[in-house]
Amino acid sequence: MEKYKLFDAEYKFVSIIWDNEPINSTGLVKLCADKLGWKKSTTYTVLKKLCERGILQNRDATVTSLVKREDVQRYESKAVLEKTFDGSLPKFLTAFLSGRKLSEQEAEELKRIIEEAVK
Amino acid sequence: MSLLQDLFIYIVNMSITASYVAIGVIFIRLLLKKAPKIFSYILWVPVLFRLVCPFSFNSVFSFFNLINLDAKQKSGIFEFIPQNIGLMRTPVIQSGVGSIDRAVNASLPPATPAASVNFMQIWVTVFSLIWIFGVIMLLIYSIISYAKIKRKLQTATRMEVNVFETDAIGTAFVCGFIRPKIYVPVNIGDANLSYILEHERAHIRRKDYLTKPFAFLALILHWFNPLMWMCFALMSRDMEMSCDESVMHRLGDSAKSGYSGSLLSLSVKRKGLLAVNPLAFGESHVKVRIKNVLNYKKPAFWVAMTMVMAICLAVIAFVANPSKEGTISGEGKRRLEDVVDEYYLEADPANKGTLRIYNIKKYGSGYLVLTEKYRGEGESFSVLFLVNHDFSIVAKAQGNLPISPCFSANVVKDQDKSIVYGNFKSKKWEPKTDTLVNVQIDSIKIIFEDGTIIKEEVSMDKGYIIVADTIAKIKNIEVYNNIGELQSDLNDSFCSEYGFIKVENETVSRQEEENDSNTIPMPGAMTDEEQKALQVVKEYFGAFVEADYDKMRTLATENHNRNLVHDGDVWGMKWAKAKQIELIREPRFLGIEDSESVLVFYVSVDMETVKRSAQYPATQNSFYVVLIKGDDGNWRVDRYATG
Numbered sequence: 001m002e003k004y005k006l007f008d009a010e011y012k013f014v015s016i017i018w019d020n021e022p023i024n025s026t027g028l029v030k031l032c033a034d035k036l037g038w039k040k041s042t043t044y045t046v047l048k049k050l051c052e053r054g055i056l057q058n059r060d061a062t063v064t065s066l067v068k069r070e071d072v073q074r075y076e077s078k079a080v081l082e083k084t085f086d087g088s089l090p091k092f093l094t095a096f097l098s099g100r101k102l103s104e105q106e107a108e109e110l111k112r113i114i115e116e117a118v119k
Numbered sequence: 120m121s122l123l124q125d126l127f128i129y130i131v132n133m134s135i136t137a138s139y140v141a142i143g144v145i146f147i148r149l150l151l152k153k154a155p156k157i158f159s160y161i162l163w164v165p166v167l168f169r170l171v172c173p174f175s176f177n178s179v180f181s182f183f184n185l186i187n188l189d190a191k192q193k194s195g196i197f198e199f200i201p202q203n204i205g206l207m208r209t210p211v212i213q214s215g216v217g218s219i220d221r222a223v224n225a226s227l228p229p230a231t232p233a234a235s236v237n238f239m240q241i242w243v244t245v246f247s248l249i250w251i252f253g254v255i256m257l258l259i260y261s262i263i264s265y266a267k268i269k270r271k272l273q274t275a276t277r278m279e280v281n282v283f284e285t286d287a288i289g290t291a292f293v294c295g296f297i298r299p300k301i302y303v304p305v306n307i308g309d310a311n312l313s314y315i316l317e318h319e320r321a322h323i324r325r326k327d328y329l330t331k332p333f334a335f336l337a338l339i340l341h342w343f344n345p346l347m348w349m350c351f352a353l354m355s356r357d358m359e360m361s362c363d364e365s366v367m368h369r370l371g372d373s374a375k376s377g378y379s380g381s382l383l384s385l386s387v388k389r390k391g392l393l394a395v396n397p398l399a400f401g402e403s404h405v406k407v408r409i410k411n412v413l414n415y416k417k418p419a420f421w422v423a424m425t426m427v428m429a430i431c432l433a434v435i436a437f438v439a440n441p442s443k444e445g446t447i448s449g450e451g452k453r454r455l456e457d458v459v460d461e462y463y464l465e466a467d468p469a470n471k472g473t474l475r476i477y478n479i480k481k482y483g484s485g486y487l488v489l490t491e492k493y494r495g496e497g498e499s500f501s502v503l504f505l506v507n508h509d510f511s512i513v514a515k516a517q518g519n520l521p522i523s524p525c526f527s528a529n530v531v532k533d534q535d536k537s538i539v540y541g542n543f544k545s546k547k548w549e550p551k552t553d554t555l556v557n558v559q560i561d562s563i564k565i566i567f568e569d570g571t572i573i574k575e576e577v578s579m580d581k582g583y584i585i586v587a588d589t590i591a592k593i594k595n596i597e598v599y600n601n602i603g604e605l606q607s608d609l610n611d612s613f614c615s616e617y618g619f620i621k622v623e624n625e626t627v628s629r630q631e632e633e634n635d636s637n638t639i640p641m642p643g644a645m646t647d648e649e650q651k652a653l654q655v656v657k658e659y660f661g662a663f664v665e666a667d668y669d670k671m672r673t674l675a676t677e678n679h680n681r682n683l684v685h686d687g688d689v690w691g692m693k694w695a696k697a698k699q700i701e702l703i704r705e706p707r708f709l710g711i712e713d714s715e716s717v718l719v720f721y722v723s724v725d726m727e728t729v730k731r732s733a734q735y736p737a738t739q740n741s742f743y744v745v746l747i748k749g750d751d752g753n754w755r756v757d758r759y760a761t762g
Contacts (some may be wrong), residue, residue: 008286011275037277046274075567 004038005079012036013046017056018069025061034108124240126248129173134173134344137169142439147433148353155418156360156411163334166435170337175440201355223739225546250343257339268294275302282316291315299328314366314374314381314742321365322330327358344758351638360411367415371700379409418460454510455479460509462512462622463492470494477501477542477582484508487584489540492518498740503531503540503584506620511611514619522740523548523560524761526611528596531617535590539565539614543598549606549691552758561601567591568707594708609708613721630705651700652718652746659744659756660697663689675748677757688729695726699741709743709760716748720761 007013016031016044019024023031025047031067032038038046047063050056055067144162151159168175273293273633275285282301291303301319303312322328334354343345368377382405416425460474472493480487486506493499501518517541518529525547530539546555563583564574569591577583577598629748645653655674660671672680683690700720703709706719723741743760 007274008284009276035277037283039272042273055156 005075010050012047013043014050014055014065014072015069017063017065021064024064025058025063027062035050061095123251124243124247127243127250130250130340133170133173134341137166137341138344139345140761141166141346141436145353146356150198155364155415156357156474157364158426160354160361162222162433162437163350163357165434166354167337168438170341175203175438186428192572213219229443233705240724253342253405254339257342257706261335261339273300273508278303282397286565291317291319293322293328293443296329299323310377311381314378317366317378318362319371321362325362325365327362331355331358333370342534352687360408361375363408363412365416367742368417375413375415379412382409382412430655451486452479454485455506456500458506458510458512459488459490459504467492467494468622477580478540480583480584480586482538482586485513487538487540487586489518489582489584491542499652500530501527501540501542501582503529503538504622512622514621516617516619518542518695519741521612523550523742525599525607526560526596526612528565528593528614529617530593530614531619532590533619535588537587537590537593538584539587540582540584543577545578545579550761553691558598558606559600560598563598563731564597564599566596568594592705592708609711611761613741614708615741618685626716627690645702648748649713649718652748653700653702653720653741655746655756656698656722656744657721660724661701663692663695663697666694671756676749679756679758691728692724693727695724697722697724703743706745711745711760718746718748718754720744 013032013036016035017028020027020031025044029040030049031045033040033044047056047058051058056066057066068099081087081089081092084092143346144166145593147162148159151162155274171321235578254548264524271287272283272285275283275287281298282303284303284305286305288302288304291301291307293299293301301316301323303315307315334351335339338347338351344362363378363382367375370378433629456474456476463470463474470492472495475491477489478487479489482505485508486505488504489501490500490504491499499520501520501683503516503518504512504514505514516529516531516538519527520542521527521544525544528539530537532538542653543560545558547558548554560574560577560579562574562603563585564572565585565587566572567587567589571587571591573585573587575583575585593609593614595609596612596614598606600606623627659671659674662668670682673690675684689695703719706712706717709719710718711717720743721741722744725740744756745760746754746759747757748754
């Protein structure tokens with residue numbers, strides 16, 4: 001699952017592709033220059049690297065993603081849980097909720113998510 | 120000596136000079152502990168200057184006047200280690216610290232003229248190779264480090280103009296030389312970010328991103344000097360703190376707590392990064408920096424002004440080299456005058472002239488004093504005294520005073536040094552036109568045959584004493600005015616060589632009388648041709664005493680008879696009596712090459728000038744006589760030369 005580990009810059013980059021796929025590589029270079037301040041060469045370097053790792057693919061100058069945003073997010077949240085809360089969700093929630101109030105709506109939503117997960 | 124060795128000796132001399140300045144700066148920094156750090160920061164300028172610039176101007180305000188350095192200056196450069204140390208017969212260094220010098224000099228191998236290469240040269244070569252190797256290694260290391268950082272920052276993403284964030288770094292810094300950009304770690308929080316940006320922008324405003332690499336480059340050149348590593352660390356600290364201060368200055372006191380909070384929360388341990396340590400925000404010494412931020416007060420206006428003045432003075436003092444007579448105190452001068460005065464009274468009691476002290480110069484641990492005391496009769500001459508550090512006269516040497524040329528030059532060799540000394544005059548006599556020409560002399564340049572060149576500022580009323588680390592012959596001496604126009608050189612004058620005469624509290628007049636005997640024995644046997652020529656010179660002057668110009672004509676060339684012999688004088692002289700005739704073996708300093716058909720004799724004379732001569736009543740009491748061998752095999756006097 002190491003595949004899903006993305007650095008900050010890589011995540012921003014892949015986000016651009018999720019938002020705009022399929023996108024041709026020239027357009028991608030423009031977008032990256034605009035949003036990330038990247039040089040053309042940087043864009044291509046990172047693109048190549050992520051293609052090698054099987055996260056993106058570049059066919060006939062068209063770039064698409066091979067992993068979903070949700071997968072990456074799941075991996076990231078798991079990693080945070082493992083690293084900081086010994087993999088314990090309650091611990092994480094306690095820490096997360098300490099000193100802040102939940103709105104009714106948020107509480108309802110959380111209840112539903114938990115019920116779904118227990119089934 | 121090759122370029123590399125020369126460069127290396129330059130660097131070592133600069134390093135020693137900079138070390139003295141650095142010690143001074145570190146001391147003053149201690150006094151400035153409570154003051155804003157900007158002042159400490161500025162104080163590093165002279166150290167940097169000394170590390171990269173080998174020469175400086177001279178001033179009485181120089182800090183080096185305070186510390187009694189024995190080191191010599193050569194055209195504004197300190198020479199703790201002589202540039203030609205590899206060639207010296209007894210190599211010596213003068214670091215300015217006696218104990219070090221004695222230890223080092225005792226261990227320096229002397230040059231061995233017989234061997235093809237001498238030890239000292241080998242040592243200098245070895246050390247200079249080690250040095251350049253170190254420089255190259257450090258440069259490569261820095262370039263690689265910089266490239267690595269650059270690669271790390273490649274994927275940093277833009278947050279706003281000129282600000283990029285990346286998770287590859289742990290602390291914020293400025294990077295780049297031409298268009299420096301600010302890089303910050305991700306997720307540092309808005310509050311911190313605003314302070315960080317203030318700090319980094321201050322760095323950019325103050326051009327610190329250029330200063331620091333430049334200072335590091337200087338450090339690389341002086342990598343063998345541990346004191347300079349320490350200076351670099353201290354300088355970096357002062358730079359950060361004065362940068363913090365400049366932020367406080369902009370944001371006002373209310374930002375103190377927030378700013379120091381940011382410093383604390385973002386502090387990182389630097390990971391053994393000695394090369395291109397970028398200008399990091401939370402970089403090291405956080406405790407000291409936070410204290411400094413919290414204690415920072417804008418100093419009152421007049422306090423600030425006083426500080427600014429004081430720091431400017433300090434910077435000038437550290438940048439300037441000591442004045443030429445720098446290290447001789449007024450007290451020392453008075454004592455030297457007394458000693459010389461006393462000597463004349465004892466050695467020459469009949470002399471009722473006034474004693475003139477032209478010039479005093481430090482020499483090793485003692486002094487050289489150039490004096491004149493005219494008896495009122497006979498020829499007047501100057502005397503150079505060698506005085507010990509305990510103010511006892513060790514030796515003396517005679518010197519000429521200029522009569523028809525505008526300067527005199529005398530040389531005396533002492534161990535492996537040449538001491539050149541003499542006086543100036545504001546007019547010179549042009550023999551070709553028989554007129555007096557005004558001159559103005561502000562600097563003198565002495566060129567030796569081994570390539571050593573020494574240039575010094577002089578003042579006309581003081582004469583000059585110049586010490587050179589060579590015993591080569593003098594090729595030429597040139598005097599210039601203050602806009603660099605040549606006023607005269609050895610073509611108009613000549614250089615006499617004297618030896619030091621030991622002075623042991625007794626009169627030395629007897630020795631001088633011996634010197635006045637006719638024709639000093641020649642060094643080395645003379646060839647037949649030389650003997651023949653000498654005979655001609657003797658006959659020629661035999662006729663000159665009688666003012667028998669017709670006989671002189673027969674002993675001379677057409678050129679001589681046309682240009683030098685006038686009605687009633689030869690070269691402005693009514694008559695002349697040779698007191699001393701000496702063959703000059705290598706007359707190259709006269710612009711004459713050794714050859715089969717040209718010989719030069721040095722002649723000192725008693726004579727009378729004709730009233731019409733511009734020189735009247737002055738007397739030129741020594742000159743060179745040039746002889747040419749004719750086709751008939753006879754030697755004839757062709758012309759005179761005055762050096």
